[in-house]
Amino acid sequence: NAGVTQTPKFRVLKTGQSMTLLCAQDMNHEYMYWYRQDPGMGLRLIHYSVGEGTTAKGEVPDGYNVSRLKKQNFLLGLESAAPSQTSVYFCASSPGTQHSNQPQHFGDGTRLSIL
Amino acid sequence: RKEVEQDPGPFNVPEGATVAFNCTYSNSASQSFFWYRQDCRKEPKLLMSVYSSGNEDGRFTAQLNRASQYISLLIRDSKLSDSATYLCVVQNTGGFKTIFGAGTRLFVKA
Numbered sequence: 496n497a498g499v500t501q502t503p504k505f506r507v508l509k510t511g512q513s514m515t516l517l518c519a520q521d522m523n524h525e526y527m528y529w530y531r532q533d534p535g536m537g538l539r540l541i542h543y544s545v546g547e548g549t550t551a552k553g554e555v556p557d558g559y560n561v562s563r564l565k566k567q568n569f570l571l572g573l574e575s576a577a578p579s580q581t582s583v584y585f586c587a588s589s590p591g592t593q594h595s596n597q598p599q600h601f602g603d604g605t606r607l608s609i610l
Numbered sequence: 611r612k613e614v615e616q617d618p619g620p621f622n623v624p625e626g627a628t629v630a631f632n633c634t635y636s637n638s639a640s641q642s643f644f645w646y647r648q649d650c651r652k653e654p655k656l657l658m659s660v661y662s663s664g665n666e667d668g669r670f671t672a673q674l675n676r677a678s679q680y681i682s683l684l685i686r687d688s689k690l691s692d693s694a695t696y697l698c699v700v701q702n703t704g705g706f707k708t709i710f711g712a713g714t715r716l717f718v719k720a
Contacts, residue, residue: 528708530710535618535712536712537614537697537710537711537712537713538654538697538710540708583651585653585654597642598642598644598646598656598659598699599708600656601653601654601655602653603652603653604651604652604653
């Protein structure tokens, strides 16, 4: 019973490098989300998707891109990593509009350090 | 003003104590409410949904006051294992606009 799976779990990058974080869910959820969490702050939404082939900006989208080519996968890309993007990244999914009052299910996070 | 505000704590309580957390939200159109629990360096996990009539799950009781726009969580007979950060979550209809509070840290001591 995997739920939401994030890869990788940890990564260290140098400034200017690029990388992609992968999120996969096996619950047939329509909605998927990428958050970042920094010390002393709540989860902040980076981008989200309400269905395959659709994406939208969240609260802090700058410096990130996303793609949802398949319903079960939601990719987060950093084109040119900056130290300010050092954070813990969480992916989440939820059923969608037809299932109101449904909470989000989270992956166990990716710890990313940019040197 | 933040859309969802919580007292950051920390709350330090002895085992067996009763502790209450409050959370206020600014969007009166918010539809769904939840409490999540987050352990150190772990992902947030759903603790309980919050219903208009109030609801209870074992030692945990959640209340919603739409008129005053606040949500509360009451933990009775605190256990050491309750030590965690508790996140207040507010969601609009459809679920894709979800706002997380910054969390309230709870330490339960023997």
